[in-house]
Amino acid sequence: MISNWFKEILINNGYNSSNLVRIPSVQFMSENKPGEYESTIKNKILFIGRIEEQKGLLLICEALTNNATIILDVYGNVVDEVYFKICKKHFNFNYKGVLSQDVLMTKLKEYDFVIVPSVAPEMSPMVVLESLNHFTPVIASGSKGNVELIHNGVNGFLFKYDDAKDLGATIDKAYGLKKEGWVPVF
Secondary structure, eight states: OHHHHHHHHHHHTTOOOTTOOOOOOOOOOSSOOTTSSOOSOOOEEEEESOBSGGGTHHHHHHHTTTOSSOEEEEESOBSOHHHHHHHHHHOOOEEEEOOOHHHHHHHGGGOSEEEEOOSSOOSSOHHHHHHHHTTOOEEEEOOHHHHHHOOBTTTEEEEOTTOHHHHHHHHHHHHHHHHTTOOOOO
């Protein structure tokens, strides 16, 4: 359980306060309900996050450089304008700006996958939790927190940490399996 993992990390790093209490993480459905997962292929993937180096947008852009069939939509604050422009040069994604969390979560059904390419360690990315809770599979880097949440080939796919080539291969694999009828289990 993720909350146990957080508690263990805090204790291992010397924070062993009596105020330390485990709060259970978001609960997921054990299996899909009919109609909750849209199995049609849209050829659309989604990045949600701050536009800055550690969140890894450039990794997606590099992975998709020679892929003309996938549409990438990006939601988030542009924290680093120079980085944003570099990403845009690699792949012409659709920048959608910033939306409230509630509105953004309703849009997840429009996408085949949410991509979480973090190039810095993640503890337990909320975007992964929310995507899975809204029945949208995730393709994510092998960062520790992602590995705790994503069961490779079950509710999403994992790729080698900070490896654009492996991300591209994982996207291709995920679409290949989806075309063969793969349905994620949440």
